[in-house]
Amino acid sequence: MIEGIGIEHFLVVSTLMFFIGICGFIIRRNLITMLMSVELILNSVNINFLVFNRYLYPDQMQGHFFSLFIVGIAAAEASVAIALIINIYRNLNNIDVENVSEMKY
């Protein structure tokens, strides 16, 4: 743990970051910016895992490994989502969420 900084400080930062991500997910109408909001959400959860690991269970490493796996899953999710977005752009010429239902054949 770090001298002078309690666990609550980190948790407040990650909570605010999480809900900023959720707010962005709701107010944005563009697929790429929604994907960026999802990255914010995953990142704040990562901070939480590492802080709990460091402050509450410093003799174990569960939080470290789970945040490592979350980073891997975020990379996979981003690559598939961007492939889908580029395909949607080819078919529709824009990537607003309102138009995505037109992709049905």
Next chain:
Amino acid sequence: MSLSVFIFYLLSGIILTFSVLSITTRRILRAAVYLLFVLVATAGLYFMLKYEFMAAVQLTLYAGGIVVLIIFSILLTHHISHRFKRPELMNLLMGIGVTVIGSGVVLATILTHPFKASTAPELPVDMSVIGNQLLSIGKNGYVLPFELISILLLAAMIAAIIVAKKDKNKNSEI
């Protein structure tokens, strides 16, 4: 105020400011750059927590990989000068309402819950410990999620290639 406390507040300020800017800016390329700042500041927090390997993964995979991928897809799908129109009022109110209520509930829970910081000796998180635990099948071993995520990454790679590939039979306009 010691130096580490000052750096913590600096990094937290950078994270919160640039995450708000990243979801409110009307130019999409700027949103991606603000996201990059958020991710780099988060890597700084990981360095403060003494998880150097995790910070390096954050810098290379997130800041180096995902942001570059996002910027490439922005350049493929948008004009640089494109500006979003303002969000609808209903969406804006819903988003801010969910944010205020949700963060209020979670912050009240966090600030009233008594966390007991452990006094156990800190495990040094260096590369040999990480490598041994990641591939061990004994106690505290993580070989099963390691194998699962390797299959998941293979599936995601094949899926991304197949989805983004141009269909040869269909003549698309672009």
